[in-house]
Amino acid sequence: MIKLGVNIDHVATLRQARKTFEPDPITAASLAVLGGADIxxxxxxxxxxxxxxxDVRLLRETVCTKLNLEMSxxxxxxxxxxxxxPEQITLVPEKRQEITTEGGLDIVTQKKTIMHVVKRFQDAGILVSLFIDAEEDQIEAxxxxxxxxxELHTGNYANAKDVTDRNTMIEKLQNGVKIANKxxxxANAGHGLTYQNVGLLVESLDIEELHIGHSIVSRAVFTGIQKAVSEMKExxxxxxxQKPQIIN
Known part of the structure; x- marks a missing residue:
């Protein structure tokens, strides 16, 4: 089954709105794990x-599952x-003015820099993931x-306006997974996924991990972190x- 990575950034967003000590993302991480979070x-x-x-320092000391650190x-x-x-880092593009990550990392134009950073992490025994759009040249890079x-950027799928647009995005992601496997x-995936749109993605993609944050934290405001995570896991x-079984 696909592993669930729970992004707890927005627990910290709420805390930083008042520059106080609560809600504590460390507590949120513990409850997310109790709810079934794999990452x-x-x-x-x-x-x-x-x-x-x-937060990063304390999470490293307390998280008993895989810790994935997104970063520039x-x-x-x-x-x-x-x-x-952390067990894994995920390199993502970062702009100061953006509300959230707006697209995938452009590896093609930053190959030398990214290769140097990747090597430093691999020499330290840390797994490296790159958050990219499902484009062949980026996957090859x-x-x-x-x-x-x-980690394939699923934002365009999440923002699809109709069934035709959604299916086009699914096909593009499927092709990205095939290229990666070859x-x-x-391959992992994430961004913009919700309780309403995650089902089709799970049925359509043969990936290892899904990384979901905002939707889970939003539901947790009403249900609690542990229950929100367990609902997404279910x-x-x-x-x-429901996914068709592949027979080798």
Missing amino acids: ITVHLREDRRHIQDR TAPEIVDIALKTK ARDVGAQFI LGVR LIYRHSL
């Missing part, structure tokens, strides 16, 4: 708008990640720089059973 994901942004250095290639953030040693994983790169399980 805890956080994004340490350069502007520290939500997750703080202290900024030297300061790279140094923090190397010191913290991910292979070329040595990343073990890609090149020996492991959805993924149910739709995994």
Whole structure:
């Protein structure tokens, strides 16, 4: 079954709105794991708008599942990640003015820089994933720089206006997974996924991990973190059973 990575950034967003000590993302991570989260994901942004250095340090000490740290290639953030040693880092594009990540990382135009960063993490025994759009040249570039994983950007699928647009996006993501498999790169997916749109994606894609944050945290405001995570986990399980079985 596809593993669920729960992004708890927006628990920290709520805390930072008042610059106080609650709600604590460390507590949220623990409850998410109790709810079934296989992975805890956080994004340490350069502007520290939500997750703080202290959070990353404490999560490394307390998370008993896989810790996935989203980040840019900024030297300061790279140094923090190397010191913290999460199981996995995911390189993402980052703009100061954006509300959330707007698209995939452009590896093709930054190959030299990204290759250098990837090598530093791999030398430290840390898995590397690259958050990219499902474009053949970007997937090939991910292979070329040595990343073990890609995380396909599902924002366009999540924002599809109608069935035709949605199906087009699904086909593009399916093709991206096929290219990755052919090149020996492991595929994950995430961004903009909700309780309403995750089912079709699970049934359509042969991927290892789904990373979901905002929708789970939004539901948790009303139901609690543990229940919100367990509901998403159950959805993924149910739709995994609907996926056609591949016979080798």
